[in-house]
Amino acid sequence: MKSLKLISSAIAMLICFAAMAQEKTITGIVTDESNAALPGVTILNQTSKANATTDFEGRYSIKATKGDMLTFSYIGFKTQRQKVEKYNTINIKLISDIQTLNEVVTVGFGRSSSEYEDQSYAHNDRKKARMKTAETLQGRAAGVQVQPHMGYLAMPAPTIAVRGITSVSPKNEPMYIVDGVAIKADQMVKINPNDIDNVSVLKDGAATSVYGSKASNGVVVIATKNELYKNLSEKELDQKLSQINPVHPVEPTQEDYDTFVENAFESPKTAPLSTFSIDVDNASYTNIRRFLNNGQEVPKDAVRVEEMINFFKYNYPQPKNEHPFSINTEVSDSPWNSKNKILKIGLQGKNIPTDNLPASNLVFLIDVSGSMGDMNKLPLLKQSMKILVNELRPKDKVAIVVYAGAAGMVLPPTSGDEKKTIINALDQLQSGGSTAGGAGIELAYKIAAENFIKNGNNRVILATDGDFNVGTSSNSDMEKLIEEKRKTGVFLTCLGYGMGNYKDSKMEVLADKGNGNYAYIDNIQEANRFLGKEFKGSMFTIAKDVKIQIEFNPKQVQAYRLIGYENRKLRPEDFKNDAIDAGELGSNHTVTALYEIIPAGVKSDYLNVQPDDLKYTKTEAGSNNYNTELATIKFRYKKPDGDKSIEMVQVIDNKTISMEKASDDMKFSAAVAWFGLKLRDSKLIADKSSEEIVKLAKQGNSNDGEGYKAEFIRLVEGAKQYN
The missing domain is CATH 2.60.40.1120 (Carboxypeptidase-like, regulatory domain)
Incomplete structure (x- = not known):
């Protein structure tokens, strides 16, 4: 009998193990x-x-x-x-589920009073308090979508829409009814969520049949626990709400952008050489996208046209020789100035398989100061870094340095296969204190140097809103510090987060001077693009100090101007000076630059001196051996661990095609540049029609598996206020 029980137990255990194994x-x-x-x-x-x-x-x-x-x-x-x-x-x-939006959904609120007991809000707490009532609707009442306004403009309340009607916009907000009284959006957000008993959402016929045509965008019906606001006049209601949650003026934006002057037309007779450093940053585009998606006017100096162009990938061929990138040029008519031409220069970095990439020595330098407390700062930052961690291989290693009132290491160099350990360290991070950015940079570079991998990818990844306010703080001091640190052979990647106090100018300085790149992470999708899908291009340099110099043929070109790259221009003598820093190119990265050209003999409103119609001194075709050449272009670059430049030369033929017959890459890149020039209110474009920009972008929209080009088209269509 005993043996029978043992056999039964063994069978049961085997069955259990089999189930567990599945x-x-x-x-x-x-x-x-x-x-x-x-x-x-x-x-x-x-x-x-x-x-x-x-x-x-x-x-x-x-x-x-x-x-x-x-x-x-x-x-x-x-x-x-x-x-x-x-x-x-x-x-x-x-x-x-559109059907559910036609129904009334009642939701009870069960939050502890302690969550809302402190009504003496500091500045950051006031912003959170304004969102709490709206946030209780998001996710608890079916079909309600909340769009926060995080403080660049003095907007009193988040925008709310009943999903299924139209996009979130102040023009289509629903009605708000509290205890039978119609209220405004800015009054609704003052209600203490702890007082709310339930919320009903009405849409379509269910809304208009009760509240009339004013309810065409839906109705949010709020009932408080003790009918606190029943039968109050609008003035009495406002007074009572103000006593509960007094309104404080929203502070003006403290975001910081470097001012710059748009490139002007130059004559090849007086300025025969145009020289600049490549720029693979795309922070400006995602920052612009953030403004447009929130219905805000884009600050002029936030628009760097070259970064908008280079956000998108173009279909250039892989290099076929010993050089790490291919060179591609194209000339077409200008879409915004009919008499002019556009020259496109495209570089395609070599695509190196992930397994063949060198080992990485990474130091995450993370800002955990008090200014990083908002949801789109440190919480988004931590989720972003987890995406990067998932890309690491066992041969890679990561250390984490944080800075607030002081700097410290929270994770020593850890192998890339210990992902759980790295992620746990990220999850423990909390914000608070001031921002000793200089001390953090010193410590991060020290750790990177101590763990330096010869011929490897040694890099500090700085993630912050750029608001350094303790220690080394000025742009010039930061520039000197980073220029000194780049001599160690450690590259720099800057990730920008947040809004309201965002310091774009500091982030750009650090990236430009630190042999690095710069991205603005406005949402988790952008983090997934830059740190996940484009990990190789973002983190692995295949060519550094890449410079371009172009000589235009005055027989064909009366004047030219580089579109964008204002803060990347170099002096002609800098081209062959290997001590001059320039931009870096990553694995499979593309770089695109556009020139606008006024052909020889064309009268233009953009030139101070016009060509004369002379009878006896007209230029004759074939008068020199270079009549078929538009320009000669030269490139210089260094290997990632090299100190001497390698030069490449290519001639550009004077062959122009119409924009209708141009490549999709030419059409789309020109459309992006056109929109950027419009946002900057450029005085050098004749046509500023959004419809024409959209038309050209749609014609060039190909190779868009991720949908970024389609998203750009929607942004232009939605930015009608710039017409």
């Missing part, structure tokens, strides 16, 4: 119809009842066995079921 971890990403990540989606294993929730970037992880049924649910979207098969990765795209 269990596996299912991971994936949940997105909406526009491929935007959805945080907070609930995943339920209907068999085991295990559940999980997607993180800030839409990722999830859940235990399951083959045959289990997973359900994915999220307010305002249709619940989706997916059976677990042989694959361990299940990516889900949820579809908006």
